[in-house]
Amino acid sequence: MGVYGKLRLWREEQEVQFLLTSTNISTTAEIPRISEIQHMRRSDDMRRRKKIIYEIDETTGCFNIVSHCISNTGYPQMRRNGKALYIHRYIYEQCFGEMPEEMCVLHRCDNRKCINPEHLFLGTRADNSRDMKVKGRSTWGEKNRRAKLTSEEVEVIRTEYIPWDRKYSYRALAKKYKVHRNTILNILTRKSWAHV
Numbered sequence: 043m044g045v046y047g048k049l050r051l052w053r054e055e056q057e058v059q060f061l062l063t064s065t066n067i068s069t070t071a072e073i074p075r076i077s078e079i080q081h082m083r084r085s086d087d088m089r090r091r092k093k094i095i096y097e098i099d100e101t102t103g104c105f106n107i108v109s110h111c112i113s114n115t116g117y118p119q120m121r122r123n124g125k126a127l128y129i130h131r132y133i134y135e136q137c138f139g140e141m142p143e144e145m146c147v148l149h150r151c152d153n154r155k156c157i158n159p160e161h162l163f164l165g166t167r168a169d170n171s172r173d174m175k176v177k178g179r180s181t182w183g184e185k186n187r188r189a190k191l192t193s194e195e196v197e198v199i200r201t202e203y204i205p206w207d208r209k210y211s212y213r214a215l216a217k218k219y220k221v222h223r224n225t226i227l228n229i230l231t232r233k234s235w236a237h238v
């Protein structure tokens with residue numbers, strides 16, 4: 043065995059020794075297997091649940107979430123038991139009891155970050171989309187989108203497109219032209235604007 047082989051063995055030995063001292067396990071036989079360690083970590087995560095922190099807006103009375111990320115639908119999301127779930131929905135259930143899956147929790151204040159139970163009310167999916175239409179929101183939350191592209195723009199989009207590019211990927215182009223990603227995809231695959 044060469045020098046490097048010995049060195050590697052020595053390192054491994056050191057690591058085992060470190061593991062033993064840090065976990066207070068006396069023999070190598072008791073070192074938990076990787077799967078067991080992962081399991082321990084997972085259950086540990088579940089015990090350390092992230093606190094929901096909000097700021098109260100004095101003028102509107104909204105309780106604005108500051109501790110959690112906003113999902114791409116615009117609502118702050120949390121994780122419970124490995125599942126993603128809307129915080130405002132969770133709060134509503136905590137306050138008023140569980141509700142059927144198909145019901146939606148809507149905002150009176152039209153502030154999707156708000157979890158003030160008094161600002162929340164229950165509705166159907168149809169209510170939700172009607173509500174969004176009335177308040178001028180579309181399902182993917184782009185208020186200032188343009189309804190139509192010109193044929194010149196469509197031609198430019200096809201020449202501009204570069205896969206995975208930061209500035210010219212189809213997602214980036216969708217942002218640039220303020221249209222939905224699918225619109226760009228349809229243009230590129232000629233599902234739409236085939237005549238251009």
Ligand SMILES: [Zn+2]
Nearest residue numbers: 104151156161
């Ligand atoms: Zn509110």
